[in-house]
Amino acid sequence: MIIGGGSAGTSIGVGIVHEWEPGSGPVTTWAPTPGSKAKALKAPAVDAPPSSMQAGHIINFVDFRERGLDYSRLVMGSWEMPGKCDIRTMTHVINAHLRRHETYRSWFEYQDPKHIIRHEIQNPRDIQFVPVHHGELTQPEWRDLVLATPSPLEWDCFRLGVIQHENHCTLFAIVDHLHCDPALITGLYVEILANYQSLVAGKPPVTLAPTASHAEFCKREKAYADSMTLDSPEIRKWVAFAEANGGNGPEFPLPLGDQTIPCGGDMMVIPLLSPEQTARFEDDCIASGARFSGGLFACAALAHYELTGEEIYRGLTPIDKRRTPEEYMTMGWFTGVIPFEATVDPNSFVETARSIQASFDENIALAQVPYDRVLELAPWLNKYGPQFFMMNYMDVGLPPLSAVVATALTGSNATAYNDGRSPAYLYMSVIRLFDEVSLLISFPNNPIARESVTRYGEVIKSVFTRAAAGEYTAPAVHAT
Incomplete structure (x- = not known):
């Protein structure tokens, strides 16, 4: 692939x-x-x-x-x-x-x-x-x-x-x-x-x-999390986010099969946008007051709506917590997670993107508080379940990857591999590489999950295509 x-x-x-x-x-x-x-x-x-x-x-x-x-x-x-x-x-x-x-x-x-x-x-x-x-x-x-x-x-x-x-x-x-x-x-x-x-x-x-x-970094992260109480604004927002979703994290809209049975994992790549489509898509994002990332999460929200009919979309995305030049030169796991939610406008990519971007920007500080700390303070909430999923956006034209990616990829036959073991949860990465945009999905390797991921890929690709063409209108809601 x-x-x-x-x-x-x-x-x-x-x-x-x-x-x-x-x-x-x-x-x-x-x-x-x-x-x-x-x-x-x-x-x-x-x-x-x-x-x-x-x-x-x-x-x-x-x-x-x-x-x-x-x-x-x-x-x-x-x-x-x-x-x-x-x-x-x-x-x-x-x-x-x-x-x-x-x-x-x-x-x-x-x-x-x-x-x-x-x-x-x-x-x-x-x-x-x-x-x-x-x-x-x-x-x-x-x-x-x-x-x-x-x-x-x-x-x-x-x-x-x-x-x-x-x-x-x-x-x-x-x-x-x-x-x-x-x-x-x-x-x-x-x-x-x-x-x-x-x-x-x-x-x-x-x-x-x-x-x-x-x-x-780990000490600072732990000290900040320990300073939180149930009355802290960040905790209140995390709790409200989970409670609005039935006490759970975001869940993939299609079945993923019985993950208690050993099945390993697999990957799937879905091309989403050509360079020409990417340029038009980004122009529409900017015109709506959103960034490219807000637009892609809007497409995820619209795909979710088309599959479920749900007009409120809740998602999580990881973010790099590095802040200093020295940290950008440092190996390690510096990641946090941002929750966001938005009302889906079934007939408007622009309005959905605007809503997503506003929620993302409002909640960016929540990445400093790990969800495990939220569960300690609000034990009535649930740990992430087998339907949990997360979507990441990786633009190799942005730091820390931009400094080397063009040189690194030219003629190098670069590869990236997964070990094929069972994933902790379904994970999606939207990857922008030389202005081509692809969706990489890591999923449990069972027939039910494969069918669901294939179907999801078809729907979200259709949403991206229509959004890039400036002609997004929602079709009839698909039955699940």
């Missing part, structure tokens, strides 16, 4: 690990030395908590494991680069990257959902990764190697490596989501690929701006 321009030169190939063909050539990965692992295991406990997203990730991993389910957790991708990989230089570059970022020094001891203890390596130089040569692998052997990446309860839940082909090599990264968000792309490209290419060309290392402390 392809996101973007439709060719390897201007696009990203996506799929699940079972579709990831390593091709011919020997595989080398970088893994910690026994001494490095031993030092990590002895790392002292520190007072910095996990971020709210890290805590949720670990809790979900444990919960899925206890229910006999294999939790989707790995973020994977690759780039191609010409020539033969200089293993010694790559070893230096990989270790420099891992030592530079504080998140890689941490591992977490799970006691219970309220007690997740961070241990932190005190000396970055105790991180020592060395090459491990695996030889040429078949696709099943490659898949098994990828899926053997340690769990988020182990320190070394990340791997980097290369596949050496005849005239080029493929650099790949496999990182547990515990340690990353979309800024991973910038970090890997600038600090590993670009730095490696500079060194093998006989040039000095790439000059890098300083990083921030992810642990300090």
Whole structure:
């Protein structure tokens, strides 16, 4: 599946690990030395908590494991680069990257959902990764190697490596989501690929701006959440949002099947807008007083209406909580979540977009308060259920991705893969790449969910097409 321009030169190939063909050539990965692992295991406990997203990730991993389910957790991708990989230089570059970022020094001891203890390596130089040569692998052997990446309860839940082909090599990264968000792309490209290419060309290392402390971010996030009470404006808004939805989070409008049965996960890509359609769509968003993101969530709201007849739409979307230049250079999970709701005008994309944008802007401060804190203060609300979903918007023309994306994708045959395990919930990403817009959906791999996701994709694509043409009027409501 392809996101973007439709060719390897201007696009990203996506799929699940079972579709990831390593091709011919020997595989080398970088893994910690026994001494490095031993030092990590002895790392002292520190007072910095996990971020709210890290805590949720670990809790979900444990919960899925206890229910006999294999939790989707790995973020994977690759780039191609010409020539033969200089293993010694790559070893230096990989270790420099891992030592530079504080998140890689941490591992977490799970006691219970309220007690997740961070241990932190005190000396970055105790991180020592060395090459491990695996030889040429078949696709099943490659898949098994990828899926053997340690769990988020182990320190070394990340791997980097290369596949050496005849005239080029493929650099790949496999990182547990515990340690990353979309800024991973910038970090890997600038600090590993670009730095490696500079060194093998006989040039000095790439000059890098300083990083921030992810642990300090986690402390600030926890302190702010702990300062909230049931009377805090942010909590009142979160509670009102959930209570208006029956005490629940947003739910996907079509059935997703029995997710207590192990089925793994899959992905689907739906092209939404061509560059020409994107330009017209953005003009209409601006004319309505909304941004592009408000317009795309309006399309989601209208699609939801067409499937259900519900005129109130409630959604959640993640947002990057980085604020300083140093944080934008820092690996880690800096994400918060914004709730928004709007009244759908079945006959007007413009009015729906305006309503969505106003709600989003009004609620942006709520991203600073994790929903788990809301549940602590308002225990009558429900945890997210099996129909829960979230929609993300990723514009690679905006920071932190914009600085590298054009260079990174040109002729690099870039890929991004999912581990094919069971997702925590249905997750959708609207991705704008070189002004082509696509919808990537990660869903439970069962026939009911696949049929529902296929149908949803058809409806939302139709809404985007009509909105971009400036001729949106609602059809008769589809029966569910």
